[in-house]
Amino acid sequence: MTRSISILGATGSIGASTLDLLRRNRGAWKVVALTANSRVAELAALAREFDADIAVVADERHLPQLREALSGTGIATAGGAAALCEASARPVDMTVAAIVGCAGLAPVMAAVARGGTIALANKEALVSAGDILMSAVERHKATVLPTDSEHNAIFQCLSGNRFVDIRSITLTASGGPFRAWSQDQLATATREQALRHPNWDMGAKITIDSATMMNKGLEFIEAYHLFPVELDQLRILVHPQSVVHSMVEYRDGSTLAQLGPSDMRVPIANCLAWPERMETPMASLDLAAIGELSFFAPDEERFPATRLAREAAQSGGAAPAVLNAANEAAVAAFLAGKIAFSHITVVVERTLQRSIPRGPTSLEEVLEIDANARVWANELMEHV
Numbered sequence: 001m002t003r004s005i006s007i008l009g010a011t012g013s014i015g016a017s018t019l020d021l022l023r024r025n026r027g028a029w030k031v032v033a034l035t036a037n038s039r040v041a042e043l044a045a046l047a048r049e050f051d052a053d054i055a056v057v058a059d060e061r062h063l064p065q066l067r068e069a070l071s072g073t074g075i076a077t078a079g080g081a082a083a084l085c086e087a088s089a090r091p092v093d094m095t096v097a098a099i100v101g102c103a104g105l106a107p108v109m110a111a112v113a114r115g116g117t118i119a120l121a122n123k124e125a126l127v128s129a130g131d132i133l134m135s136a137v138e139r140h141k142a143t144v145l146p147t148d149s150e151h152n153a154i155f156q157c158l159s160g161n162r163f164v165d166i167r168s169i170t171l172t173a174s175g176g177p178f179r180a181w182s183q184d185q186l187a188t189a190t191r192e193q194a195l196r197h198p199n200w201d202m203g204a205k206i207t208i209d210s211a212t213m214m215n216k217g218l219e220f221i222e223a224y225h226l227f228p229v230e231l232d233q234l235r236i237l238v239h240p241q242s243v244v245h246s247m248v249e250y251r252d253g254s255t256l257a258q259l260g261p262s263d264m265r266v267p268i269a270n271c272l273a274w275p276e277r278m279e280t281p282m283a284s285l286d287l288a289a290i291g292e293l294s295f296f297a298p299d300e301e302r303f304p305a306t307r308l309a310r311e312a313a314q315s316g317g318a319a320p321a322v323l324n325a326a327n328e329a330a331v332a333a334f335l336a337g338k339i340a341f342s343h344i345t346v347v348v349e350r351t352l353q354r355s356i357p358r359g360p361t362s363l364e365e366v367l368e369i370d371a372n373a374r375v376w377a378n379e380l381m382e383h384v
């Protein structure tokens, strides 16, 4: 049976991993929409290869090029933010939400509004608009399948168990490339060093987030929205080998963990095939070759990001959206060579010290808070 699928953020790292799985299962999937921000040549090539119904480029300035690249193919083209949401609203069996940042929120909401099944990698959408997004999921009877490796691990460990029996949930973190670096060394960390993740090959933004540990902070808030636990039931544990992807502890003292290779095709496959399983090209996990698994408590002195995220989650209201927006702005500035690595979390912390608006009640309010927080963060960056 062929199932239909749309991939938001098809040209990114998660997009590529998803398309690799589709390529290995030709005939199982009918591709409806593929989207990208600006990489039109890649998008057009993918749309042709997978015979998509429509290709959408978010940055409208690239639409003429996309039209030209796909002329004569019968593949529809569109550009801009509204077109992205329209494409996402097209009925499909599965939407893979793989846009990076709060830019992915409105398209995710469009997929939720038609009651779709969404493989959600785009954690920033949940961080910025957790309550709004999850209540829309409930209202429209949509299904969110956690695709982030930790959350997919938790999702698997929860299967067949009662939520009331959960004692705690532990998110594992690789610790990133600077896990063993001193505070002084961190102050000199370069873009190239920060982009060299020890275990995972990912997009630039999440790779920097892994180096600052903000990725785990965002994932902490993501887990809070996805799973029926209180903030004090969520823990973070540094696990440099990235073999145990996360764990759930039950009240009888049993802890269930999910293990696997550090390759996003495993959790993506779990979502694509859910509630069944599908083949992936991954070799079996060779624990004898890995030999040792180690675990450490996070050091929030050197890596304050997880504390900032926890505090933002505790404050609630617009704080998580502000945290996310300030972080997106600061990471972009770091990648552009404008601020130092250790200033990323300084900018986030100072932005959060502004007076934070009350909790947003609509998508429009979230987007407004997001835009304002970026302005604040950029102002602060002039002075760090």
Ligand code: NAD
Pocket: 008, 009, 010, 011, 012, 013, 014, 015, 035, 036, 037, 038, 039, 058, 097, 098, 099, 100, 101, 103, 104, 121, 122, 123, 124, 147, 148, 149, 200, 201, 202, 203, 204, 205, 206, 264
């Ligand atoms: P990436 O940078 O490789 O790809 C991002 C995709 O989003 C691209 O297709 C790009 O064209 C599109 N995009 C970027 N800005 C956009 C905008 N303003 N409007 C519309 N589209 C835009 O990112 P990635 O590493 O694939 O990550 C995607 C999401 O998945 C992120 O939220 C990330 O945190 C999450 N995630 C990624 C990984 C991973 O291994 N890469 C693992 C877990 C979670």
Ligand code: MG
Pocket: 148, 149, 150, 219
């Ligand atoms: Mg993750």
